[in-house]
Amino acid sequence: EPEVTQTPSHQVTQMGQEVILRCVPISNHLYFYWYRQILGQKVEFLVSFYNNEISEKSEIFDDQFSVERPDGSNFTLKIRSTKLEDSAMYFCASRLPGQGHEQFFGPGTRLTVL
Amino acid sequence: AQSVAQPEDQVNVAEGNPLTVKCTYSVSGNPYLFWYVQYPNRGLQFLLKYITGDNLVKGSYGFEAEFNKSQTSFHLKKPSALVSDSALYFCAVRDETGFQKLVFGTGTRLLVSP
Numbered sequence: 001e002p003e004v005t006q007t008p009s010h011q012v013t014q015m016g017q018e019v020i021l022r023c024v025p026i027s028n029h030l031y032f033y034w035y036r037q038i039l040g041q042k043v044e045f046l047v048s049f050y051n052n053e054i055s056e057k058s059e060i061f062d063d064q065f066s067v068e069r070p071d072g073s074n075f076t077l078k079i080r081s082t083k084l085e086d087s088a089m090y091f092c093a094s095r096l097p098g099q100g101h102e103q104f105f106g107p108g109t110r111l112t113v114l
Numbered sequence: 115a116q117s118v119a120q121p122e123d124q125v126n127v128a129e130g131n132p133l134t135v136k137c138t139y140s141v142s143g144n145p146y147l148f149w150y151v152q153y154p155n156r157g158l159q160f161l162l163k164y165i166t167g168d169n170l171v172k173g174s175y176g177f178e179a180e181f182n183k184s185q186t187s188f189h190l191k192k193p194s195a196l197v198s199d200s201a202l203y204f205c206a207v208r209d210e211t212g213f214q215k216l217v218f219g220t221g222t223r224l225l226v227s228p
Contacts, residue, residue: 004157031213043158043204043218055213091157093216100146100165100208103216105158 002026004106006092012112013082021077021109023092032075033093033103034067036060043091049075082113116141116207118188120219127195128227135190135222137205146208147188148216149179153201161203164188175199195226 005024013019025032034046047057049067057065066078075094079086089110093103117140127133139145146165150158162173169181179190190203202223206216 006157033215035216042220043206043216045215045217048213048215050213056215093158095214099214100163102148102160102163104160105150107157 004092004094004104006090006106006109008109009107010110010112012114015084015113016081019079019082019111021079021090021092021111023075023077023106024073025075025092025094026104027073028096029094029104030097031055031095031103032067032069033095034077035091035093035105036088037091037108038088046077046090079111082111084113087111087113116209116217118147118205118207118217118219120203120205120222122222123220124223124225126225126227129197130194133190133192133195133199133224133226135203135205135224137188137190137219138186139188139205139207140186141207141210143210145181145186145188146214147179147181148206148208149173149177149188149190150204150206150218151201152204152221158204161190195224197226197228200224200226 007022032049037043047061048055064080089108091108092106095101095103119138148163149161164181172178205219209215
């Protein structure tokens with residue numbers, strides 16, 4: 001069964017450093033998302049991506065964040081200058097086009113900012 | 115704006131007993147509702163969804179959910195709980211605007227005792 005994959009599973013970084021979180025969505029999916037979950041809190045939407053551009057972003061997704069689909073398979077989230085409060089689990093998700101299709105989530109990357 | 119509420123932080127049930135995890139929603143149009151489960155240190159796994167049609171939706175691992183429009187509820191149920199069902203359960207509603215991001219509830223921890 002196809003699945004969304006994410007690397008790395010855990011990333012530790014120093015405050016102010018740049019990090020890139022990588023995702024490989026399911027191959028025939030066209031809509032891509034990033035969510036985050038701060039420890040003990042609910043899952044929050046960050047950004048959606050379709051047709052090689054951001055389609056929607058939350059207020060969390062400020063200028064420090066960017067997303068890219070550099071080739072036909074990878075989907076990346078970059079944080080330019082990490083802050084302590086960026087420490088969270090980051091989930092990538094993808095879905096088929098059309099109404100009502102569920103999103104499939106990757107296993108997540110745990111980001112720890114020291 | 116769309117929202118879901120999960121009124122219980124934790125639900126405790128004995129193995130073999132039926133379980134219910136509650137969710138209520140608020141949408142302005144037709145609701146597209148989802149249940150996901152999160153096991154420790156894992157991603158979100160899709161369980162089931164309601165788009166339209168029968169109010170009783172069947173999903174993975176023997177779970178089902180009952181859509182009730184008059185009560186704006188979408189409770190998750192299982193006739194006979196297993197210890198392995200112990201996990202964090204999230205109800206979500208599809209955003210009606212934009213590109214269908216999911217809006218999650220705060221999650222309910224299900225603890226099934228032997």
